[in-house]
């Protein structure tokens with residue numbers, strides 16, 4: 001074990017260099033306007049990191065995956081992974097960021113030149129996620145406008161959603177509007193204002209979600225949904241459940257793509273990493289679970305007991321919720337729906353801005369361009385990359401692998417292929433190249449790391465091994481070598 005070794009020399013010099021660069025206020029071009037010592041308090045750090053983590057992943061993606069992969073068994077798998085893999089990886093990334101004082105692209109390089117490629121690999125992921133994330137953001141925008149303009153009743157109709165995503169222009173238009181708003185905010189550097197507003201709107205979203213959930217649970221049939229969602233049926237367990245849960249874990253907690261490394265680089269040395277991670281995880285998982293509890297019982301309540309919508313995939317939220325709002329009548333439902341989708345829109349926007357910032361800073365670093373030009377390149381690139389994802393539900397629906405639409409393919413590529421690879425390599429890098437102690441020393445700067453032994457064993461052996469098995473199996477499955 002590496003706990004009793006002394007620090008390797010190379011690592012000490014790196015630490016010194018890092019310290020110098022922090023002292024000089026040298027910017028890593030992470031795209032943030034903050035200085036490295038950005039977060040003055042632990043609460044500030046936790047809220048900012050949780051703010052980045054909470055987004056469409058929690059509200060839109062988690063419920064539909066839970067519905068698709070067997071309800072309770074998915075939930076159980078997810079929670080088990082969150083307190084083991086999720087905890088360990090988030091601690092590792094934040095510690096890596098704080099130790100090096102650098103964003104992902106430089107953090108790996110600083111500790112070992114040969115591993116610079118891992119920073120680059122991290123950088124590819126937000127470039128893939130941002131376009132399709134914005135397509136979904138556009139759908140949310142469309143639903144907001146629909147409810148606002150008094151067409152909520154139509155949105156509750158059975159084919160409304162499918163007709164909308166299959167039409168060629170509308171989803172593209174809303175996608176373009178969504179990404180343009182994010183772009184304008186990033187271009188004019190007014191993210192701070194958005195962040196402040198979201199600190200009020202996010203709690204409002206949580207309260208509204210609780211309200212809608214309680215209301216839905218008074219409807220006949222909804223408790224069947226609660227049972228499906230909360231009681232694990234072990235017969236439904238398969239390696240796909242684990243892969244789905246693992247990809248969702250990375251996505252939802254913004255792990256395995258360098259985001260938490262950047263956040264860690266802003267964290268003060270006095271603040272405790274371990275307890276911060278617990279808080280971020282509780283926050284993120286709590287909101288995801290709550291969203292599931294709102295959406296899945298709603299799908300049951302309107303299906304007479306056999307909710308075909310459960311396997312619906314990305315559309316679940318858009319199909320299930322309008323029916324709930326519709327029960328409030330034209331005016332009440334209109335207001336409620338508009339409010340709900342406005343709040344979700346905001347949550348999506350803050351995440352998209354954060355993703356865009358990341359991509360802009362990568363373009364700036366890579367091509368040594370100004371922030372303005374990099375923002376324009378990112379914007380145009382995202383627009384172009386998003387088009388296939390959007391059209392994949394209509395004109396280009398013939399393009400599919402194993403039933404996956406183009407959007408699903410991007411989603412699969414980032415969450416189920418690249419993120420596991422990055423996570424795996426990060427574990428190997430920490431466990432065998434820089435050694436766990438480098439990070440556990442950083443974590444223990446202010447108090448004991450209670451899960452140190454667990455952390456070491458997980459990082460070195462269990463995480464890389466399990467991730468490798470899951471990854472290989474799922475790839476073999478997709479490429480048709482065998483079916484799982």
Ligand code: TRP
Pocket residue numbers: 052053054055056057058126129251252253254255257259350351352354355
């Ligand atoms: N975690 C975000 C969500 O749940 C999505 C996301 C993934 C993200 N990576 C990110 C957001 C990076 C901001 C930055 O929706």
